Amino acid sequence: MVYGYDRRLGHCSVLMAELWAAHDIFLAVWDLGLRQVQMKTDNLEVVRILQGSSDALDGCSLVDAILMILARQWIVSNTHITRDQNLVADRLSRYVGILQLALRSLILFQMR
Numbered sequence: 059m060v061y062g063y064d065r066r067l068g069h070c071s072v073l074m075a076e077l078w079a080a081h082d083i084f085l086a087v088w089d090l091g092l093r094q095v096q097m098k099t100d101n102l103e104v105v106r107i108l109q110g111s112s113d114a115l116d117g118c119s120l121v122d123a124i125l126m127i128l129a130r131q132w133i134v135s136n137t138h139i140t141r142d143q144n145l146v147a148d149r150l151s152r153y154v155g156i157l158q159l160a161l162r163s164l165i166l167f168q169m170r
Contacts (some may be wrong), residue, residue: 076101077120084127093132100141110137
């Protein structure tokens with residue numbers, strides 16, 4: 059399953075954007091009732107943080123929230139993949155973003 063992600067974060071680092079995506083997606087997957095999940099990302103630091111082998115953002119409330127979600131009764135594996143392996147998902151997410159923007163524009167145009 060490829061899961062699209064869209065959130066207005068303002069100005070932040072790529073690492074924080076990836077962590078927000080992980081947080082929101084883990085919550086959505088949990089709410090769907092899935093209890094065995096495999097997350098693949100091309101951001102190695104995200105994988106290290108989620109596996110507890112990096113203290114890059116030690117004490118960050120977002121990281122703490124993600125780790126609390128991961129501690130629930132389920133199986134989650136976090137895997138690093140190359141950027142090339144993630145190319146299709148990246149392109150799909152950009153395409154979905156363009157479609158969402160077009161849809162929002164269409165809705166606003168019709169409301170006027």
